[in-house]
Amino acid sequence: MPRHLLDLDRGWRHTAPASPGDEAADLDDSGWERVTLPHSTTTLPWHGFDRAAYQFVSVYRRTVEVPEGFTGRVFLDVDGAMTASTVWCNGVLVGEHLGGYTPFSMELTAQVARDRPNVIAIRVDATERPDIPPFGGRMDYLTFGGIYRDVTLRLVPQVFVADVFAKPVRVLEAERAIEVSCELDADGAVPGPLSIEAELRDGARILARSQREVRVSDRGTATVDLLLENLGDIELWDIDRPRLYDVVVRLHGPSDDEHTRRIGLREARFTPAGFFLNGRRLKLRGLNRHQTFPFVGGAMPRRVQRRDAEILRHELKCNVVRTSHYPQSPHFLDRCDEIGLLVVEEIPGWSHVGDAAWQALACRDVEAMVRRDRNRPSVILWGVRINESRDHHDFYTRTNQLARTLDDSRQTGGIRNFFDSELLEDVYTVNDFDIGELRRPNHQLYLVTEFGGHTFPTKQTDHLDRVQEHVLRHARVLDQIYGDDRHAGGIGWCAFDYNTRGDAGSGDHVCYHGVSDIFRIPKPAAALYRSQCDPAEAIVLEPAFHWSRGEFHPHAVETHNTMYDDRAGHRSSGLAVICSNCDELRLYVGDRMVSRLEPAREAFGHLPHPPFITDALSAKWGPDWHDLCIEGYLEGRLVTTRRLSGRGVDALFQVEPDDTTLVADGSDATRVVLRVTDEFGNRRPYATGAVSLRVEGPARIIGDNPFALVGGGGAVWLRTTETPGPVRLHAEHTALGAATAEIQVLPAGTPSAPSAPQLAPR
Structure with missing residues (x-):
């Protein structure tokens, strides 16, 4: 019988906390919770929770049958379970795997019965054990718990x-x-x-x-x-x-066997003159990504993981992502291969290096990462150093040698946050948070792997001056990187806000370091990245402010006096920042044109598309307040228009799903964005209100219900059951009334329809 793969994501039973004997073959588990993978052992609020809430041991059980007549070998393949996994088959211990970010396989051939159902039990320990990377020191991210990636039964010949x-x-x-x-x-x-x-x-x-x-x-x-x-x-x-x-x-x-790998032919090299793809210099411009989501941590299915890659490539217009700080979902990386998003991938860890046994596990992670992903054309660099750790000569000599032995076609990097460091890797990859002047060792191949982030965390609800400074800080660093061909590129910290420890971030278990929030809703800084694309790909016109008389009051302009340096040593005040790849903007208040703008090339002359900066809006105080209209021009031709309401009214309540078609496999899911806007569709960043949610049809909500809007928006996810049919999510805002999202759930095994068309970020 040839190779056969059985999807084991459905049909599991789960219990917590674990009890002695939960692995027994004859245990009655009918009273346990029935779950579908990927699965989080507990659902949490999106912020303000205690991380101890997910640190416990739980057990998953499932029965499987070997197809009649099969006489070959049987393997259990687990893509990821957090953090330590012990596997039994029919009550017999098979083995243990320590670590949550790399896949593992266990052979069950000797334990499986061929003539009756078999019971697989997996005990998952989600505690932060110091003997397992990345634990042992302080960390700036959370790990959650559960079998949060896919599981497969692999049947192969002898x-x-x-x-x-x-x-x-x-x-x-x-x-x-x-x-x-x-x-x-x-x-x-x-x-x-x-x-x-x-x-x-x-x-x-x-x-x-x-x-x-x-x-x-x-x-x-x-x-x-x-x-x-x-x-x-x-x-x-x-x-x-x-x-x-x-x-x-x-x-x-x-017996015959067949194995397929998807590849792409390309040459990717870091050199003293920059990064080259297929012989062409390419400036790397991207963001870091944590594979965590609100409510369930990393336990999101294929569609949602792939969606993050699409956001980075198509909405934020990045050409590279760093998988901070661990190997991420194969579904995310699949999509990177398919849409041309380059990847810097690294092993699990954050600043701490443990003892010899700990280091041996980290080396095993290097091998697992390289073996899993070395056929991917999107992966251009192996990160073989624990993020921001000190030098460890013997350990990092070993990790580099291992990566090069397994794959001599890619270079290695090692992310540090200091410059007096031993270079054992091929590329000097460094987190540089000095926004004044990026430093560079003259003799190294050089890539900036973090900037921004914790030096200026910014929320959707922050005041205008901070929100716009957030944009300009990213612009300053990218401008420096574009201005020196020796810089291979820069990867900002980070794409999305993420959950962290209570003593990090902003004290509510969230780091507000992203250019988008934890729900993947863009902040104004996201538009800086988006606007660097060629206008032939997309025309971008995104103001980094909301239109409010109080924000632009002439007596309030001093709050902006540190925002912008024009590089001649002059400070400007009362500024408005607009991200666009147009070559001219015209601003109208009411019917009167108040300014014609060119990009701020004097300050940001190296960026492909510098932001537009003006003080023309700061003195428009008078008896009447009007709408703002911004027109974008290319070569004298009007190509786009943006209107912002001057009414100061929360006008519309919008409910927008990422996808309108899902499949009934019990796992498929899509994000549904909840948003309050003005009458022109611009998000109202100070809008609040509770949103009551009700699902009609075969799906359930992942998220808070009622949902309290923050920054004028938020999101929940809809996850299917195993029953097809129409789904309606009814959402009612306390002040703005009701809206409905409609989704069609197709039978399992049916290829789903494409995602719904995406709106421009607002």
Whole structure:
């Protein structure tokens, strides 16, 4: 029987806290909670909770049946469980895995019964154990608990293809090829030769093939190398055209096996002159991402993980993301491959390095990360140093050597936050929070991996001067990075606000470091990143303020006096900041034009599209207050218009789902944004109010209900059950009335429809 993968995300039972004997095969678990993966052991408020609330031990149980007639080997594959997992099959201990961010597999062949259902039990310890990375010191993020990624039962022959590394070589030459390294796993000798072949496919079309014979004379693993060449005029993977192909490896013998890896051909190199993709210099511009969400931590399904990649690439217009500070969901990385979002990926940790056993687990994490993701064209750099840790020569010599041995096609980096550091990696990756002048060791390949963040946390509800300064701080650093070709690029801290310890962040278990809030709703600083894209891709016009007479009162302008330095040493006051990739803006108050603006090139001359900055709005105090109209022009042609209401009224209540079609697998989910706006659709940042939610149809709410708006907005997620049908989310605001979101849930196994069209961030 050939390889077969059984999705085990449905049909689990869960209990907490764990009790002795929960793993017994004959235990009656019918009274336990029925859950679907990914699963969080507890649901929390989005802020202000006690992190002890998720630190306990729980147990998951499920029955599985091996298909009739199958005589091969059985593996349990777990993509991620937080933080220590112990596995039993039919009451027999199989093994333990320490760590929550890398996948693990356990062979169940000796324990499974072939003629009756089998009971799998997984005990999950979510406590912060100092013997497991990233724990042991103080951390600036939370880990939550549960089996929060997918689980699969893998059925394979006695000899099977355990791993494939398809490495493109000589990519920029006419003789480009793919070196295919195949790892075979056998439970014993096989009489006679086996045949192994590799194919490069574009859909059903075979572009290249290689084949050879191999003999398996003993139990264990063996590596077989194949070469795919004569590829012809194959298309390279690039950020603007992320072309993907499949490498299919087949093993022919007593039982056949097949293993497929998706790849892209590209050359990515950091050099003293910057970063080059396929021989072209590319300035890296991106943001860090924590894989955590409100209410459930990391336990969001495929669609929601992929959505974060889309936000970063399509809405924020980033070309790179750093997976701070651990390997992240394979679904997120799948989408990065598909849409051309480059990835700097790193091992779990935050400043602390533990003892020898701890370091051995970190090295195991390096191996698991590289093996899992080395076929991905989006991954351009391995982070093999614990984030912001001090130098550890022997430890980091080992992590670098391990990454280079497993994958010599990518460079290594090691994120530090100080400059007097031993360089063992290929690229000097550093968190630099000095916004005055970025420093650079002259002899190093250099990438800034954090800036901003904790030096200027900003909330949706903060005053105008802080919100606009937040924009300009990101602009100053990016301008410096763009102004020096030796800088490979900059990755700001960070994309989204995230949960943290109670003694970090703002005291409510949230770090407000993001350019978007924890619900993925953009703050004005997000528009600075968005506006750096080419106007041919999207025309951006985003004011970094809301239109209010009190905010622009002429006697209040001194509150802005530290916001902007025009680089001639002059300070300006009473400023309005607008992020746009237009080349001219015209501002109207009522019917009267008050200003024609050009980008602030004198201050931000290296940015592709500097922000527009003006004091023309600060003195518009008078008997009447009017709407503000901003017109955007390119080469003298009007291309976009933005209107902001002068009424000061919370006018509209909007309910907007990211997707209008889901599938009934018990796991699929989509975000639903709740927003109060003016009559032109601009978010009202000081709007509040409780929103009562009611679901009609086969779905449930992930989030607070009632939901208290903050910063004029917020979000919940809708998660499907295993029943198809229409779903309506009815939302009623205390003052603005009701609105409804409608979603169609299709039967499980049905390909879902594309996401709903996305509105411009407001």
